[in-house]
Amino acid sequence: MPPRHRRLFQLAFFALFLIAPALDWLRWDLHEAQLWFLGQRWTLGIDDFRAGRIDATQAALGILLKGFLPGMLAVAAFLAVAWRWGRVYCGWLCPHFSIVELLNATLHRACAKWSLWDRSATPRDDRPADARWWPVFFGLSALFGALWAITLLSYLLPPAEVWGGLVHGTLTPNQARFLAIGTAVFSAEFVLARHLFCRFGCAVGLFQSLVWMANPKGMVVAFDRAKARDCQGCATQRFGQGAACDRGCPMRLHPRDIKRRMFSCVQCGQCLQACDESQSARGRAPVLEWRIGADAVRETLRQRREDRGG
Template identity: 50%
Template sequence: MLNAQAASALRLRIAREVRGWLGVPVQRWRQLTQAGFFLLFVFAPVFDIFRLDLNLKHFILFGFDWTLGLDDFTAGKASAGEAALNLVLRGFLPLVAVVGTLIYVSWKWGRLYCGWLCPHFSVVETINRTLRRAIGKQSLWDKKPQPARNPDGSETPRDAIWWFAVIPLVVGFAGLWAVVLLTYLLPPAEIYGNLWNGTLTRNQAIFLGAATLAFFVEFMFARHLFCRYACAVGLFQSLAWMGNDKAMVVGFKREHAKDCASCYSACDHVCPMRLNPRNVKRMMFACVQCGQCVDACDHTQEGNPHGTLLNWVHDLSAESEAAFNVRAARTIPIAQAPVQAMRKEN
């Protein structure tokens, strides 16, 4: 019996250690995709991969002018039918393809763009980690400091000296975002050249000053609120995800909820969106599918013979998670959860 339990525990431990792809942990993959997309975000206008040039009054895509093809129509060189066809082929269909792809991915897997690619969210997480070192909290609005202990057993002690890193970091990101956004609207060579030579035009200087101030306030005080309620891309992803009960979601083994008593709510503390991962799907509207709560549970429940309590689920298991009643989830005491689960099954 003991050998069987030991073998089972060993299998669980091996499974947790290899959670990822090609031997690379999930979070490392996520860091790589975030870093890669952030660099793409910064350099896309520089290399004319994608930008809107207000001087030329049209988009540039992979070095080519991307227009709606209406110039010939206004000049009397094309018919109304040709102009309409250009609108469909160059405007409507590309827009439908991009939006449709985003909605489908979100409908099936949730806010993957937010958690794995979004250059704004990578800034959010970077500030979270640095702020935690300064005040022990990932947000100024967290009610209590989180434990110094990390799920893997290491510690992140708080020290006020980290404020000397937090403020410059927020200012730096705010300024970078302001400059990058301006390069999506005006020729990057002009903007970076004017910055280097100190010859910004009045309008450019006003834009950069106002945008930097706005981003500083948002990054410092409202970055999570923006991701939850103000970002249109995130909102539409969440709506698509909530519309599919079988979409991938983090599932919680409520029948073993009493095992959480041995933990310090590690999954709650690591969530970069400041959510409670053990909650039901409808209360996880802003989940970005980063998987940090799953990894945290892997570490804290390493010796649990029942296995980790948080796992990615989909299809029928996800449907059950989506259908779980919010009030019922809140009224099941951790110590009584197995009893309630048995009654439900009977």
């Protein structure tokens, strides 16, 4: 799938993340201690067993077939995707990472940095830093922090109750405390630690990386070192300071590095886009490409040899 289609996947999954509780596609109702899935009550048969409508064997089968088996299949399918394609969920679907990229771009407009912790600015040729974007950056961080807290609460309580309480000011003290603390925590994370959380704090991303690293055939970004000279003067309109692939990576990685140093790569393909844009402008083929399967194994072995030799 071409990287240019990634935004469509991100927008679609972001919308799904927001509306799923309202449509009862996925949520856990604390009032009823009830899981809702695809608009239906997902029951294990425990209530029927207590009421004497089914026997112990039927109850055990219900727990196995509707509880353990679907959960194990979902986890297995998720890890199978990570085994082959790495953290593709993070780069192509994750709502949090979508916001990270938006905030990166907004902060860069304000101070020409992709993070508050960058030591030096990386200005873009087409626009200088503009302090008027600072309120936008902090405003978006607070807005998405609040949206995250509200959405998570709607996965635990009926969304109509949550949103109705916000609109009419009828939230319970516990609901208000959850939203206040959640908004503060998520807003601070968006402002200060969004990259750190994605790289090391997210369990979903961490397990994807671990599974991917264990598979030598997993998809990798391959660098054609025979054309390393083509990287000299590499620049695009967006990244005019050179090293366009490095500057374009939202995870602050160096895409031309070996796999074991690309642990938190989210396979977003932005480095490949930057490389393709830069090299195409000079009539050359890109030096970065995705490789998978046997090609990925050969790339990994070659990287290891060059790393030892270096």
